[in-house]
Every structure is written in C-alpha cells, then in structure tokens.
Amino acid sequence: MLVYFESKRLEYFFRTPIEEIKGKTEYSKSIISRYKFRIQQLKSVKNLTDLRKFRGLNFENLKADRKGECSIRLNDQYRLIFRPITANEVAVSVIEISKHYE
Numbered sequence: 897m898l899v900y901f902e903s904k905r906l907e908y909f910f911r912t913p914i915e916e917i918k919g920k921t922e923y924s925k926s927i928i929s930r931y932k933f934r935i936q937q938l939k940s941v942k943n944l945t946d947l948r949k950f951r952g953l954n955f956e957n958l959k960a961d962r963k964g965e966c967s968i969r970l971n972d973q974y975r976l977i978f979r980p981i982t983a984n985e986v987a988v989s990v991i992e993i994s995k996h997y998e
Contacts, residue, residue: 897938897939897940897941897942897943897944897987897988898939898987898988899935899938899939899978899987899988899989899990900981900987900988900989900990901989901990902989902990902991902992903992906990906992906993909921909923909928909931909932910931910932910935914928914929914932923974923993926971927970927971927974927993930970930971930974931970931976931993934953934968934970934976935976935990937950937953937968938968938978938988944966944980944988947968952969953968953969954967954968954969955967955968958977962977964979964980965977965978965979965991966978966979966980966988967994970993973995974993974994974995975993975994976990976992976993976994977990977991977992977993977994978990978991979991
C-alpha cells in the first residue's frame, strides 16, 4: 500500500532515524518507534481488509465527525489516524497521531 503524509512533521518522524530526531518532541521515542513500525505495516499490506488479520492493531473505521477515517493502535493511549485516498484502498494518507482518550 502507498502511504502519504498530511504533515511534514509526521513525514519527518517516519523518515528520520530515532537517534537523529532533534529537540524535544510531543511524542516519546517509544511512540515514534511504534509509529514507524505501524507505517511499515501499512506499506506491507495490499488493502485495508488485510489489516484485520493483525488483531493487535485494533483496526477500525471511525464514525461521526471522523467518518471516512480509520485508526490503528500504536499503544494503549495512542492511535494512528489515516484516510483511504483511493477507491480500491491501495493508498492512505496519514493524518495524525492521536491520544485516544483526549
């Protein structure tokens, strides 16, 4: 699957090795590491239904004001929010890292 980033910050977190990330960030290094791993998982699947095979991801289509967006778990607190951008779901656009209960 193709992955696009809606913000330069999210792309920076993915493309930069953890030890080279400069300054204080809003996320811990463990969250950034998990984020990188989840992006790699998104890239490795052919379509979104393949994500259901990974039970630990807790893949879900969001509702209400976030309709059209999906999420997968980074850890107990954080989720990766993304939007399918093609009809056949071979590309997604990463929107944000969200603290699940805020």
